[in-house]
Amino acid sequence: MAEIKLERLGKVALVTVHDPGKRNALTLDLSADLADAVAEVQHDTGIHALVVTGTPPAFCAGANLTALGEAREEGLRAIYEGFLAVARCTLPTVAAVGGQAVGAGLNLALATDIRLANPQARFDPRFLRLGIHPGGGMTWMLQRAVGAQQAMAMTLFGEVLDADAALRAGLVHRVIDGDHDKLVAAAVEFAAGAAEAPRELLIETKRTMRATRAIAAHAEAVNAEVVPQLASLTSPEFLACLEQAKTRIASS
Numbered sequence: 001m002a003e004i005k006l007e008r009l010g011k012v013a014l015v016t017v018h019d020p021g022k023r024n025a026l027t028l029d030l031s032a033d034l035a036d037a038v039a040e041v042q043h044d045t046g047i048h049a050l051v052v053t054g055t056p057p058a059f060c061a062g063a064n065l066t067a068l069g070e071a072r073e074e075g076l077r078a079i080y081e082g083f084l085a086v087a088r089c090t091l092p093t094v095a096a097v098g099g100q101a102v103g104a105g106l107n108l109a110l111a112t113d114i115r116l117a118n119p120q121a122r123f124d125p126r127f128l129r130l131g132i133h134p135g136g137g138m139t140w141m142l143q144r145a146v147g148a149q150q151a152m153a154m155t156l157f158g159e160v161l162d163a164d165a166a167l168r169a170g171l172v173h174r175v176i177d178g179d180h181d182k183l184v185a186a187a188v189e190f191a192a193g194a195a196e197a198p199r200e201l202l203i204e205t206k207r208t209m210r211a212t213r214a215i216a217a218h219a220e221a222v223n224a225e226v227v228p229q230l231a232s233l234t235s236p237e238f239l240a241c242l243e244q245a246k247t248r249i250a251s252s
Contacts, residue, residue: 004033006040011048011195012188013041016055017108023061024054026104028075031082038085048199049191050089052112053096056180060105062126079104080136087111087137090203092194096187097121097163097172098180103130103138110141113206116190117163117172118183124160146171198237204228 002019015037017024026034041047054060063079086093086108095112100122109115109123125142127134134155143151146169153159166172176186194202208228212221232238 002027002030004030004037006037008044008047009188010192011046012051012191013044013047013049014051014053014184014188015041016053017060018055020055020057022064023058023100024105025061025064026079026082026108027064027067028078031079034082035085038089042090045199047091048197048202049092049094049194050086051094051096051184051187051191052086052108053098053180053184053187054105056099057120058099058105059095059097059101059121060108061100062103062105065130076135080107083108083111083136087141090206091199092191092202092206094187094191096180096184097123098183100124102126103132104136107136107138107141110138110145114190115166115172116174116176116183116187117166118176118178118180119163120180121163121166121172121175122160123154123162123166123171125155126158128156129158198235201232201235201237204232 002022005016005018007014007016015034017026017030017034019025019030038050041050067075067079083104093112093114095109095115097109097115097117099120101109102124103126106123106125125134125138127138139151139155142154146154150169154161161169161171163172163175167175174190176183205228208225212224215221215224
């Protein structure tokens, strides 16, 4: 049965695209369910980070071709909605790519903040080889992830990156040597690093990082950070840390 699975592992949510017989290709229903799962995670104040993966053998083989062939603009945007929900997610996000990430599946991986992969991973735009123009913002996301030349090589010339090549290109943060279970465990462990920070601080910092990425001047970045930083200095979490520091100093 094709479905989106949602598990809560401490303060990390694990969302799995599950339709292994069709290599987790995104249908309209799966995309809608993925968007719903992301929304549910964002409204759960006990969750600090999101990991996205696909049931082996693939991460996600793209959009279902039948759905694509029948789609007009409204349908295309509906197919996009799953990975765009991940891209819009205010929490830190990690992709655990343990197989092919093709077309819209590559978009799903690109939509996350961090990508981990195992040796079975393959990153393949494939749109042009199917006679389809790239969509869903793929050209924008890919160029930002790997630079213009590498994005051109993949999109126009059909270059497919394995895990090691993706690591060298900066598309992948880390390659995990092992099977899918080991990859997912590593991704959840990595995402759990976000659990140590206050949830609202994570959200505000991710928002700031998105804003400063488009800023050219250092001084503008300082100005963008100063207001949220001042606000954080009055937070209960910081005041508790300050009190603990004062107690340590007094007792030393």
